[in-house]
Amino acid sequence: MSGTYLGMPSFPRAAADSTRDMRLRGNLRHATHTIRAKRAQAVEELGDWAELREAGAALKERTLRHLDHYLEQLEAAVTAAGGVVHWAADADDANRIVTELVRETGESEVVKVKSMATQEIGLNEALAKAGISAYETDLAELIVQLGDDLPSHILVPAIHRNRDQIRDIFRKQMGSWGRAAPEGLSDDPAELAEAARLHLREKFLSAKVGISGANFMVAETGTLVVVESEGNGRMCLTLPETLISVVGIEKLVPTWQDLEVFLQTLPRSSTAERMNPYTSTWTGTTDDDGPSAFHLVLLDNGRTDALADTVGRQALRCIRCSACLNVCPVYERAGGHAYGSPYPGPIGAILTPQLRGVQSDLDASLPYASSLCGACYEVCPVAIDIPEVLVHLRERVVEGGTAVVRGQKTKIKPAKGHAAERALMRAARWAFDHPRAMRAGQRLAARGRRFTPRRLPVTAAGKAWSASRDLPRPAPQSFRDWWRHTRRDGGGSDAPRTGKESAE
DSSP: OOOOGGOOOOOOOHHHHHHHHHHHHHHHHHHHHHHHHHHHHHHTTTTTTTHHHHHHHHHHHHHHHHHHHHHHHHHHHHTTTHHHHHEESSHHHHHHHHHHHHHHHHHHHHEEEHHHHHHHHHHHHHHHHHHOOEESSSHHHHHHTTTTTOOOSSOOOEEEHHHHHHHHHHHHHHHHSSSSTTTOOOOOOHHHHHHHHHHHHHHEEEEESEEEOOOOOETTTEEEEEEEESSSHHHHHHSEEEEEEEEEEGGSSSSGGGGHHHHHHHHHHHHHSSSSSSEEESSSSSSTTSSSEEEEEEEOOHHHHHEEETGGGGGGGGGOOOOOHHHHHHHHHHOOOOGSSSOOHHHHHHHHHHHSOOHHHHHHHGGGGGGOOOHHHHOOTTTOOOOHHHHHHHHHHHEEEEEEEETTEEEEOOTTTTTHHHHHHHHHHHHHHHHHHHHHHHHHHHTTTOOSSSSSOOHHHHHHHTTTTOOOOOOSHHHHHHHHHHHTTOOOOSSSSTTGGGOO
């Protein structure tokens, strides 16, 4: 992924800093609560939402099972329509291809419509090294770029900024990137939007090269689809002479009819709208209409490896709606930057470690950036069982094992710092396999419950656990013993039969 994110601290360290920023937490709380309340209302309008969700999951799963077939079909359709398809195995490949394509045009500036894939590969930084300036045109992405910042949300990348911060960024930075902000610019949303519109209009009218992502690619026709709310996408996709689209290979749908499902679920889950204000579709090139040259860069960058994992591959269903971020209690308090990835929140916690591996401290910590409450699964419009994948990845971090890396089965070593956790889990496994020993341990713990410490012993693992929670006091009686007493006494009471202990 992008070099911008390399060297960032592990999630617990980054989150420890961000959770102390009261302004950030206030911004996040207000924004996420507002978005999720509107989303819930929009979803309730559809009586068949559960069926749409199930259909979306099934469509994505079928496509992933036959991804090789649909990719070949897509390539043939795009080529027949006048486009050129490029295959990028990783970020370096993709950056090299795009840089060479821009250089061939002789241009030194490009305009971009928001693309998570280009953030993932660090395209802006790669273009800058080649002397090419990339201008973001999505309003939130513009704010992030002008502020020399990083995105912190999938749908609203500048969610961590409030209006007065945005006003200050526009006043100080717009002039160095193009048209300056108007004199006396206030923090009124209408004035901020107008300043951005005037600044960007200059870029749209002069740019000869546009770079985009895509929400969907239709295999049967070679059509790409972008949905957005501001109209900047329409400008980037139609005005430049050359259009380069960088898209992850998982964004495929087999047929036009399949779009029917996602064009209902995506807007309601993301912006709480019944439909997106702008839905742009394009197929190759046509004479005297739109770009005269179209290049599609199909990005792997770890997706094939994730596809080989029958549990983890669920993450590739994601349609980037961001609903999981808006309901996640961890994201709400820690913010997106703590995840050290263009993909923050619950989906990032399962997608990033599969794309990048779990070798670094940051990536090994991401599967733990969750309370496993399951709210993310409940709102996901394609039914990704994020808690299941989180637990699956935690096992990989702690135990190691076999995984596919760059197309090859590879033995993954356990991550450092989890020896105590491994020992504890193995002890628990042994106890569950030996019921008598388990019962004896439960009774011993119940008898000594009043002496249970609130904190674990001062070890690395104990300190990490106790930093955010108290050690739970054992129950006065195990369920097995309670059931035995209840059956023996006739089953009339559901209270433990231990007198003094049960009164504590």
